[in-house]
Amino acid sequence: MVETPRYRRVMLASADVIAFVPTTDLDRARGFYEGVLGLPVTEDDGLALALNAHGTMLRVTTVRELTPSPYTVLGWSVASVAAVHDLAARGVVVARYEGFEQDEQGLWTAPTGARVAWFTDPDGNTLQLTQLPR
Numbered sequence: 341m342v343e344t345p346r347y348r349r350v351m352l353a354s355a356d357v358i359a360f361v362p363t364t365d366l367d368r369a370r371g372f373y374e375g376v377l378g379l380p381v382t383e384d385d386g387l388a389l390a391l392n393a394h395g396t397m398l399r400v401t402t403v404r405e406l407t408p409s410p411y412t413v414l415g416w417s418v419a420s421v422a423a424v425h426d427l428a429a430r431g432v433v434v435a436r437y438e439g440f441e442q443d444e445q446g447l448w449t450a451p452t453g454a455r456v457a458w459f460t461d462p463d464g465n466t467l468q469l470t471q472l473p474r
Contacts, residue, residue, distance in 0.1 A: 357396055361414055361465055362403040368462050369400045376430045408464035415468035421447055424457040424469055432459045435466065 363369035366389060373379050373391055379398065383390035388401040398414070424434055424447070434446030435458040442448045448456045453473035460466055 359393065359396060359398045359414055361398065361400050361461070362406050363400050363461075363463050364403060364406050365462070366400070366402050372462050373398070373400055376427065376432060406463055408460070409466065412458065412466045412468040414465065415470055418469050418471055421455040421457050421469050421471035424459070427459065427469075435459055 361369075366384075366386070370381065370384070370389055373389065374381050379391040379393055381389055382392050382397075388399050391398045391400065393416075424432070424445070428434065434442075436442055436446055437458065440448045446457060448458075450456060455471040457469045458466055459468075
């Protein structure tokens with residue numbers, strides 16, 4: 341009988357998270373994530389970008405084909421969801437979704453009291469700003 345090796349238990353609670361977002365056009369994605377969202381690029385190897393998202397590494401990775409997911413893939417907790425107005429001034433359009441009662445500015449209030457604004461990147465990935473209740 342072959343004994344299964346015991347694996348060391350991996351604890352990820354203290355490990356840094358790396359977020360990933362796909363793109364079909366790295367230059368276009370860089371213009372958006374760096375130029376519009378203001379995330380500093382820390383590395384660009386021609387296949388992927390590494391950006392500093394307030395201490396979390398965001399890797400925007402080139403893929404051949406992309407079918408955007410119909411849900412949020414990346415979001416930020418913000419002090420005020422009104423930050424979406426700054427993004428709107430840079431050309432970002434707040435997304436509207438059927439079944440969500442969004443106000444005239446496109447903001448939705450969740451049952452928890454969180455305020456949410458959705459928008460997409462140039463590849464159609466859904467991004468989100470969330471103002472958590474105090």
